[in-house]
Amino acid sequence: MKKINKFFFLLFAAIAFVSCEDELLELNVDPNNPTDVPAANLITQSEFNLYQRAHSRNINGEWGMLMVQQWAQNEYTQEQRYEGIDGSFFDAAFQDVYTNTLRELQVAKQMISASGLPAGTIANQTAMIDILMADGFMFLTDGFGAIPYSQALNSVDFPNPAYDSQQEVYMGILETLDNATASLDASSSGLDGDLIYGGDVSSWKKFGASLLLKAAMRVVDREPGTTSTYVNKAMSYGVFSDNSDNAMFNFDSDPALSNPLYVDNALNNRDDFCVSELLVQTLEDMGDPRLAEFAALNIFGEYRGMPYGLPDGPAFDLKAECSRPSDRVRSATAPHAIMTYAEVEFFKAEAIERDIISGDAEQAFENGVEASMNQWGIADSGAIDNYLDDNGYDSDNWAQSIGLQKWLALYMNGHEAWAEQRRLDYPNLSAPSDAAISGIPLSFPYPLSEQTNNTSNLTDVTTSPNDLLDPVWWDVN
């Protein structure tokens, strides 16, 4: 018996020794990541992430600025010939915007609505988040076309979100921007953690209205009635009225937070881009003072553009003597222009020409050119007037006039410039003779991650996910 007692004693000792459940559970409390943070910290991160992405080597350098032929590659020239671009090329951009911007914004919105803040503050902050989210969705749909939208960001109900047509996405964006802008009320506070306007509500209201104007004009070839409704609403809310209203994302001097094209060039020592012959020629022909702001002098002290679309060998031959982008645009703190007053004036000119709003299209056009000049540091109004005299507005060919000036005004915002060039079809660009495909790309290929992780929903909207020549819905011609 004694032995048996001993045995049981030891068994009990062993059980006691191994089973302290509470202590086990405590071990699993994550010491590295908090379970609660202020919404403001998510806002800061999501704004930085979205506009860093829009200005990145991938989106801006190797894509947007090449698609509109303002830059040209001087070595390893695959992208400017649209070669070897498949689903992996925009994988990171797609994932990044959804998971590192839109998701953060959505969580911040939920936190704010559950917070004890005054109702007016909650309404303002929610509206600002909605505006940012609309801008994020616009970035995605302008590139990809159809995207997950109504079922997006809801992994519980929709683990495999269906794609919405670009028409549905734009209707949603317009409605969101409209409601959000309308609800902004300067008598209550705005967002904390905002890097664009420091949470200033009236600035955000103008930003919302200007984005609404842009989104409405984007669909004009498809839904002129919708465009008209929302453009007029935007005007009534009050769009940008000078450059001080511009929505600029100012990168920080800290290299971890600085202009990604600066990091690419100055820190990573990449020197793959020159300004294009087309850009230099166009600016020189027009006597445009922005040339010195856009481009750097070459080794001979001249502005010499690189012909766009050359294969590797011929491009490399010219590498030493072609002009690089200017130091101004490659500086650490060069901003990303989210939306500018110049763009607003160009949209107004177009809306006037299309009889959506009333006004003087030429004046709007000239306001736009002047705003762009000012934005690039050219303040001499006499010089601008002379320039406008030489390069005047042609009402009969308004799309050509506006398209060309918009193309110039959107320098360094390649993704937006590509969208407007596709929509207006001006300036009239064509694919280089050494291109791997028959035209200039009209959309992003769908991400490899979507091709593998959301296959059936993607197949519902396209069976050729890698096709670069499939136009997005608003791109009618």
Added chain:
Amino acid sequence: MKKHASTFMLVALLFMAVSVFAQTRAVNGTVTDENGDPVIAATVSVTGTDIRSLTDLEGNFSIEAPLSAESLTITYVGMDQTVVSITDEPLSVKLFQDDQLLEGVVVTALGVTRDKKSLGYSIQEVSGETLDQTKETNVVNALQGQVAGVQIQGTQSSLGGSSRITIRGANSFTRDNQPLFVVDGVPIANTEISSNAQQRGFGGETAYDYGNFVQDLDPSSIETMSVLKGTAATALYGQRGANGVILITTKDGSKTKGIGVTVNSSFTADNAVNLLPHQQEYGGGAVVGTNSGFNEIMQNGTRYLYPVYSKDGAWGPKYDQSLMVRHWDSWDPDSPNYLETRPWVAPANDYEEFFGTGLTATNSVSLEGSNGAGNFRLGYTNLDQTDVMPNGGLQRNSITFNSGYNLTEKLKANLSGNYIRTDASGRTITGYNNGNPMQAFTQWWQTQLDVERLEQNQTTSNGSQYTWNALGPVADAEGNFNGYNFAPNFFDNPHWARNNYFQEDFRNRFFGNASLAYQITDELGIRGQLSTDFYDFSAAEGIPLASVATSFFGAQQRGLQENNYELRLNYANDFSNLFSLTAFAGGNRMRQDGETFTQDSNGGLSLEGFYNIANSAASPIIGSSLFEYGINSLFGGASFGFNDWLYLDVTGRNDWSSTLPDQENSYFYPSASMSAVLSELDFLANSETVSFAKIRAAYGEAANDAPAYSLTDVFSPVTPNFGGFPRYSVPNTQNNPELKPERTSEFEIGLAASLFVDRLNFDIAYYDRTTEDLIFNVPSSSSTGYTSRALNAGEMRNWGMELQLSGTPIKTQDFRWDLGLNLFQQNNEVVELADGVESINFGNTWAADLRVNQGDPYMALYGADYIRENYETDADGNVTRNDGELVVGDNGFYQFTPTRQFLGSAIADWVGGFNTNFKFKNLSLSGLFDFQEGGVIHSTSLQWSKYSGMDPSTVAFNGESDTRANGMVLPGVKADGSANDIRIDPQSYYQGVWFQAAPNVYDASYLKFREARLNYNIPNNVFGKAPFRNASIGVFGRNLAILSADLPYLDPQVITGAGNAQGLENAQVPSRRSIGVNLKFGF
């Protein structure tokens, strides 16, 4: 009393049996071991009878044998059973160490020593001597070709680099698939810190390979290693044994009576091998639009030709002895060879000369001994290694201590400890980075470059970097020299980089245990053990300001400690001859905690050569991560033996894990196995042919918990703050509060037999293992806001065969020839992923990507395939048929599938090793060959070496020479089916298809001559009265040759990290061939 009674009965029976044979004679003799030392207490029996005797202290025996008896059988634990004919002369019997696989004892789970024949599952032992004989420094590499059921990815390449080992395939989609290493009962961490990106060759500018940390273990301290393969064998390790267990017993002093000292010294010379060759008909740069094809510049009234230095490729002008050109090192105005021109010819020293001879010295000394009360061993090993890469070195100092002491008759204490300090500097950066010279050598290089000149002229006369890939001369608009830009375009001078990049690291490692065992009764004992394993790893890395890469300083400290507390009751009883029982029950408490601190410079450095975080240009980026984890366990098992021929084992274990939710964190899993020793049964007992045979069957389960901190959603800090605004993000993986354990179950059967008096032995096993409810981050459409969700989902199956075969074709007193073969055939299938998930992307290179894809084997390689004559697709565009000749398009280029296709998996179909061993008196000669059949590899090195014009196929192809001048015709057919006759330009072709995977996907099969060794044991009598004994001298070679491989030039086994992402080669660090000598003596 019962037991004693039965013993008495047995003795009485024996006595009676002996007295039946009245007609006997006395046979005398001596039994010695290989060294001529007496074997004490060996069992000598008259073959086919129960008549036995033991040898005495001098190894002498005397036995009464019946006149009819013809032979004696001599057995001793750990030695081969030997049968000798009875003669009238005194017999002199030499016993050889048991290298055989079927009999004797073996260490099993939890350190329990068992009779091999009683085991119902597969287990394979490797002796420490085998592992150590060619002085491989990484214990995983030492297992190459030694064990059936094991695949090793990795080979001796980067200094202190990684090797990956898997047993019976991979069980988990995204988590560690490597076995648990247990040393003297202490689980030790085999941490590997490479990222998925590093495993793919894109780990960034400081992707140093810090190795798999189990290599801290000094191979010379290993006595034996048991490889526990199946779930039934490992069930007692719980979830941690789910990938197999490698059980290591270190040497102790119990074999040495009194005090002994052993000294061992070895010296090894390593050379870089398997280097990709460069074509040597055309030089580097590019042919430009001048008449000469070179760049031209006027300087001091002379027109100079010079190649395009800034171009990192070899599509330059054809070599021409008569062309005098300015080479890259002729531009420093203060150097003697300023303005020098030299002929445009192949270099005197191609890049192969970059590598030095690596030297490894391993010196160890051990002091060991035992007496009636206990034993001890104290060992020290110093390893000092210089790398074949210039400026790399590693030192490892190990102290091992192992002792056991009988405090009383019933109470025994054991203490063991291993302390290892590793210091390294100048490790090799892996993958696609300027800091890895292999990126230039294998992918982007100018063929005319002479590495000796690169070494001599690595700095200009003012001390700044001088590289071949400078931006180069600047001309004015008239073509006159107007300065030289020394800044590198893409590549630093490789010698300069090796001398100026900064890398240092050290690791302190300790593992050991203390235990007390008390024998309560004859049958029942209790044992308690405390064990710990911890390391403290610290590394610092730097990139100089003058490098083409962003200057950098980064430091990391990593620590991990695991403590185990175990209490166990053991019960053993031979109830009768017919029935025996051993049983045990116990509990274990495991706790791990760890931390990682990182500090990285931001925006480069301010001062050159000052590698400290204070030198960061902008505020540094700091990271900190802490970790805690625990498992509590209760376990038990029983082994039943019936009549010495039928054995049954059952085990059970229940784990409580910290990482699962409260209601799911307790889980139980059982195992059962059975072994039937057929040769003990009547129908085989007297077989001349079959001396041993058993069949076995086993079933086991295992469960596995979740990674720590997977249950609750959190926010991740993002640094630095944006101008005073803190930043947090929502993690990209959605955690899951409802996780439950994942489950593995495995069935295995086996047959083992010894034939022809142990001359031929084999052991064959079949296993089939399925893991379900796998916990992994199921990739989701990122439009959900998450790139993945933690879920229990998916199923993976592994099944296959293992064969161990060994034979002794010749065996005489003086000569013996042994052969051994290990063969492993494995199958793996990703049976199911989560609902709606067909594929997990595991990362990519430009042309290929890795996927875990339903229906494919694990880690499937995808990329564009060639289109062949018979190419058919279904309505969804899936390729349903693709065979016949390769098809070329109108441009004469091969055509490729528009979507990526399954091209294979890195998992081999067959893995094996073949060894042969001759012993003649004191001389032994052994060889080891190992091979892999199947598996695929995609080579980015070959992709770019073709693109950049370095590969020999860019100048000669398919029997045609000078294809750059004459063009080439790809073998294949045109769209109309006729033979291709379209002549194409190699440069256009290679630069037009680089992003297609198929041209650079190869079968990963190989056959390697892994080891050879010649050893001479110096007979003890040579030394006369000198105190030396057991002296030996040996010469050996390791990684001697790749005898056959599909992958051209390179070594298909080189990896850049031991994680799951395998099959993508990128700028591989060359593997090494080693030749060495070894000297050992004791006194």
